[in-house]
Amino acid sequence: MKTQRIHDGIDQLTIDVKDILFEGLWEMPNGVTLNSYIVHGDDIAIIDGVCGWDGVPETLFQLFDSLNLDVKKVKYLILNHLEPDHSGWIEPFKKIHSDFEVVCTDKGAELYRSYYGDNETIHVVKDGSELDLGNGKKLNFITIPHVHWPDAMLTYEVNSQTVFSCDAFGMFGTYDKSNASEYTVDELKSFTREIDRYYSNIIGAFSPFVLKAIEKCDGIEISRIAPGHGLLWDTQIDWIIEKYRSLANCQKGGEQKITLLWGSMYGMTEAAVKVAEAVLKASGISYEVHRVPDSSWGEILTSVWTSKGVILAMPTYEYKMFPPMAAVLEEIGRKKANCRLGFRFGSFGWSGGAQKELDEILEKYRMNWTFIEPHEFKGRATDESLEIVKQQTHQLIELVKQCESAN
Ligand SMILES: Cc1cc2nc3c(=O)[nH]c(=O)nc-3n(C[C@H](O)[C@H](O)[C@H](O)COP(=O)(O)O)c2cc1C
Ligand SMILES: [Fe+2]
Ligand SMILES: [Fe+2]
Missing domain, CATH: 3.60.15.10 (Ribonuclease Z/Hydroxyacylglutathione hydrolase-like)
Incomplete structure (x- = not known):
């Protein structure tokens, strides 16, 4: 006082x-x-x-x-x-x-x-x-x-x-x-x-x-x-x-930075997250990594707000997306953090479903995010899957680097 x-x-x-x-x-x-x-x-x-x-x-x-x-x-x-x-x-x-x-x-x-x-x-x-x-x-x-x-x-x-x-x-x-x-x-x-x-x-x-x-x-x-x-x-x-x-x-784009937002139950998606994170680190691009539900919504939203690129990594859960990821993406959608460049990957057991819910959220909030090819793998990621995640992360970094910052 x-x-x-x-x-x-x-x-x-x-x-x-x-x-x-x-x-x-x-x-x-x-x-x-x-x-x-x-x-x-x-x-x-x-x-x-x-x-x-x-x-x-x-x-x-x-x-x-x-x-x-x-x-x-x-x-x-x-x-x-x-x-x-x-x-x-x-x-x-x-x-x-x-x-x-x-x-x-x-x-x-x-x-x-x-x-x-x-x-x-x-x-x-x-x-x-x-x-x-x-x-x-x-x-x-x-x-x-x-x-x-x-x-x-x-x-x-x-x-x-x-x-x-x-x-x-x-x-x-x-x-x-x-x-x-x-x-x-x-x-x-x-x-x-x-x-x-x-x-x-x-x-x-x-x-x-x-x-x-x-x-x-x-x-x-x-x-x-x-x-x-x-x-x-x-x-x-x-x-x-x-x-x-x-x-x-x-609100319409963010800076030349990538947010890697991820969640995982048994470490299957997490193994691929480590690969993506290593690529980000080696590339020299500015980035933040946040795990759901551990990081607060406030920190995640701040990071996504200021990032042009977003990597979303999460498994399927009960025919939908890992729930804390869906919750935070809904909040990002409500704040109208639009026009991001994205890449999504994750593990599933038998049916998948995470991607479908992601598409629904993007549509519901008219977020206008552009995604490169997602990668889903069944159970544990094979070396081939890890290589795809690596290559796609590189691709996203290049796309973000080519963008003008929103500022
Ligand atoms: C509670 C629960 C619900 C799940 N629901 C589904 C599902 O509906 N469809 C599916 O393909 N896999 C489902 N799975 C399987 C997970 O997607 C799978 O185990 C995945 O490898 C987990 O990856 P993670 O270790 O990165 O969390 C479920 C797993 C759990 C624990
Ligand atoms: Fe106030
Ligand atoms: Fe106020």
């Missing part, structure tokens, strides 16, 4: 959240931060709020205390996005202060009423709406629907050129320091995986909307990006925007 003044009259409040699954689903090995902002004009506005993940209001109130903020003076609650990681504090807040106005988009207003009732005055804003807080603090609003819910908007403080971006330009991880400028460029780049994982797990499905949001940002002067999760971007602003642009573009 920490606070800092990020600009004259603008405070940031941050709490670190650990040991939970984000959205009840995504593992966060290094946790996540929740950032809130207070803008002190003649009127005081809170932009997005923070409280303990379990809705414990004391966390927020302690932060207010540490800033000597009299909550009764808060006039506006600016809600960039109503998802409860940013709005869960409202319910307890209402118990200590009720005389405020809510500022959000029309979709936000609808969500506000369904989560928090209709007792408050809601000030609906659109693209270009302005709110003058007095004393040199002017807020503009820019809608960015579906980054990440339909209600999402950016708030822009005109004089400090600060963009309060909520989920946009966010990242997983908790950090010793709060500002990008306190880290070296190399250190910032070492946090890339936290950005990639946050993006692919939470925002990725909405990538076309992210690209539209970035276009809108191109039209404004930005001195700092103050997101709802992760570091304050008071430097490397172009870098984080380009990072988001390239991650959005990955």
Whole structure:
């Protein structure tokens, strides 16, 4: 839990959240931060709020205390996005202060009423709406629907050129320091995986909307990006925007990299996986290997999101695909990680069936993946089968190398 003044009259409040699954689903090995902002004009506005993940209001109130903020003076609650990681504090807040106005988009207003009732005055804003807080603090609003819910908007403080971006330009991880400028460029780049994982797990499905949001940002002067999760971007602003642009573009293709995703019950498929992995290693191409169900969905999705090539290795199980592989592929399909180059192999006992289910999933989510010839073998892989897996892996690597990166 920490606070800092990020600009004259603008405070940031941050709490670190650990040991939970984000959205009840995504593992966060290094946790996540929740950032809130207070803008002190003649009127005081809170932009997005923070409280303990379990809705414990004391966390927020302690932060207010540490800033000597009299909550009764808060006039506006600016809600960039109503998802409860940013709005869960409202319910307890209402118990200590009720005389405020809510500022959000029309979709936000609808969500506000369904989560928090209709007792408050809601000030609906659109693209270009302005709110003058007095004393040199002017807020503009820019809608960015579906980054990440339909209600999402950016708030822009005109004089400090600060963009309060909520989920946009966010990242997983908790950090010793709060500002990008306190880290070296190399250190910032070492946090890339936290950005990639946050993006692919939470925002990725909405990538076309992210690209539209970035276009809108191109039209404004930005001195700092103050997101709802992760570091304050008071430097490397172009870098984080380009990072988001390239991650959005990955939805349609990924980088020159291969993800080898595999599962095996008794080691039959695994023997061939070792051959494919050795080929990947020797080739010098960038690659990641993930076993299902051992690797988390979050890590697998991140790897596939950023990979142009995907090798899927799994046996047949009850006339279908090895179940954890099917589950993770369904999730990849829902996130619309499209247009990959693929190669599939695996063992079966008597009938096969894994391939059929793979085809069904690809079709169901219109994934538009292009596969080279799959290879299935009965029981233990013969030397001939291992040689085919080796040759096909080489072929996939060559195809991926010929592709332009999505970025
Ligand atoms: C629970 C279970 C269900 C299976 N169902 C099928 C099946 O429906 N059709 C088939 O051809 N083989 C089936 N098999 C056989 C496996 O595909 C076969 O044993 C394969 O060699 C396993 O490869 P692995 O060691 O890489 O898991 C099944 C095996 C198990 C243990
Ligand atoms: Fe969100
Ligand atoms: Fe969020």
